[in-house]
Structure formats: C-alpha cells, structure tokens
Amino acid sequence: MAPLSNENRARLFADLTRSVRLFIAGASLFSQRVADKLNMHPTDLQFLNLLELLGPLTPGTLAQCSGLTTGGVTVVLDRLEKSGYIRRLPNPADRRSVLVDWIPAKRKKVTSNYDAVEGQFHMILGEFSEEELQTVLTFFSTANAARSREKSSAGKQSRTRTGIGRPQA
Amino acid sequence: MAPLSNENRARLFADLTRSVRLFIAGASLFSQRVADKLNMHPTDLQFLNLLELLGPLTPGTLAQCSGLTTGGVTVVLDRLEKSGYIRRLPNPADRRSVLVDWIPAKRKKVTSNYDAVEGQFHMILGEFSEEELQTVLTFFSTANAARSREKSSAGKQSRTRTGIGRPQA
DNA sequence: GGAATATATCTTATTTAATAAGATACTTTA
DNA sequence: TAAAGTATCTTATTAAATAAGATATATTCC
16 A cells, blocks of 8 residues: 555654664764763864774875864874874875874774674674665665765865765875 | 574674764764854754754753763853854753753754755665665664663763763653 | 752853964976 | 975964853752
8 A cells, every 4th residue: 555655654764864863963972972981082083983994094084084174183193193092104105195094002992992882783783684784784885875975065165074985096 | 504694694794883883974074064064063063953853952961962061061052042043941840950942943044954965865765665664763773772771871971971862850 | 847968050261172374395287 | 397286284373162160949858
C-alpha cells in the first residue's frame, strides 16, 4: 500500500534527521570532554583527529579541514609541538611547506580516550547482520562522499576553508 | 562459512569506524561554515542547534550540553539575545532560573542554512528501502541512547558537563 | 517554621585562542 | 630570468571563555 509506505518513510526521514543531529551534538560534547581530559583545546584535539584520519598533513590542509586561518593553524601547531604531540617534517613535495605528523609515542595517550566509545560502538554493531552493517556503512560513505563533492561550492567563506578529504594533488 | 564472515565483519567494523569519524569531522567543519555565514561563533550556533533539538532550555542545561562554564553560557546568551536570536523567559519551575528560547522570526534565518544538506540527505535516503532506513535509524538511536546513559560516568571533568538529552526532572 | 546548605544565574577581571595584516621563502608561470 | 602566486610564519589585536565570587531562590534538616 503505497500511501502508507510514504507516510512511514516520511516519519523515518524525520526521525533520522533528528537522530543524526543529536548524534553530531553528542559527538561535539564528547570531543570537548576528551580535550578537557587531555588538558588541550577542542581545536587541538580536532587537529590530532584529522592527522589520525588523513595521515600527515600540511598546515594549509589543516587550515582547510579545521576552518582556522593559517595563522591560527601555526599557533595550534606550536602548542601541539611544544607539548610533544606532533612534529613538523620537511615536505618533500614543496620546500615552502611542512608535513605535520604525530609523535608516535603520544598517539596512544590520545586514542585511548576513544577505547570506551569504540567498545560501545562494537557492542551496538554486534547486533547487526552483515547486510545491516553494509547498509549503515553505505549511509556514511555516501554522506561523506556528498560532502567532499561540495568542496569549493559555498558562497562567501574564508579563503582557506574547503572540505575534509585527502589533500588534492 | 564463519571465518570468512568474521573477516567481512571485521572489515566492515573498521570501515564504519573510519566513516563515522570522517562524518563527525565533516559535520564540525560544516558547522563552522554556517556560523561564519551567520557572522556568529560556532558556540553560538551550537546553542541554537541545541534549542532546535531539545526545545527551550535553561542556561544550566546549555552549560551541560555545550561544555561551557555557566559564566561562558551567560556571555553566549547575551550575544544571542542582543542579536535577536533568543530571549530569556522566566522559568515557571524555578524562579532563580530562566528558560532560553528562540525568537521565532529568526529561526528560519538559521535553519535555511541546512536546507541544502537536508536535501542531500533526502536524496541519499531516497535510495534506501524502508527496512534499510529503519536499520540506519536503529544505529543512530542506539548510539544516542548509549551516550545518554553515559552521563555522569566520566572521571575528572568540569562540574557542569554531563550529556545531551532532555533535561532530567 | 526557620536556619543552614545547596543550586542557578550572573558579574567582573583575567587569560589566551583566534584573527588580520603583512613578512619571508619558495614555486610556478610567462 | 622576472613576475606572480603560494605556503607558512610573525606580530599586534580582538574578543571568547574561564575563574572566582556575588546574588537570589530552593531545598533540607532539625
């Protein structure tokens, strides 16, 4: 019965929208908690997460992915370098530039804060069938891909703010 | 064949973890973009989002949900009140307290910034069957519920930082 | 009921994160 | 090779968020 199905779908859409937004709000709060525990700023932790997800990055890419100005990025990197989380390496591709990377010994100090959520996450997913896991993965992959495609399609914005993703050649 | 399935599951878990983290990183960047466009700070927009999701809230609850100190909340609310986004109403339940709510006329100015993503979101979900939608919804609902349960179970933290959710009686 | 304690918000002074503008060094293009 | 462009950093400045404490109302315990 199509009309009933449409009604169902509309309700599912609405519930999903709300759930996703709550999820994001919760993630943001959780990040602040972790940053607190590590005695750092949410921005600093954001940088470390970006390094974790995308590998060594240039300050310019970090500016794009974080929304900070390049001057702001320098300040954050100085802080993280002084506290021993990251180091600046010469960028073989461009001698004006640097590559920012983890100090490996410090990684666990940060990532261990995610062990508990990851455990929860695995518990939740343990109830899902393989097909269901694939469905959820498709949702996230498609959403992320859509966002990457949006790079550089916004109106007035700081010149250094494009999007998340592997740095473009 | 069980071992193969376990392998598949392990890969799906890993891919999902990464996708979720990328999704969150993207959401954070998107928020900054919207805040930029509205000439406000990410924190201010975070407050408006919380009001949108959870309805009128007290400054105390906003402190819990945002991770700011109560003094910081006052400052943010002063800013939002001055620029006409919110108002403080007397809280019938407690005369020390106030309820913060949207100025209705300003809601659309903010929410319209999400129209495009919501459209994308609907496009993505349009490809999903009802069962698949339900699966994705279950994922988010379960994850959000798990986070709510975590309230007040963290170690050292600011006294005003618990969790997201409807204010407890 | 009333004193003592706890809670909710706000105030003020202060710290410091982030910005803006511009400098330096290198790369790319013409 | 000169000119323009780009990547990062520097410095001075702005202003967001904190910390400590004040005020007003609630709650608890005798």
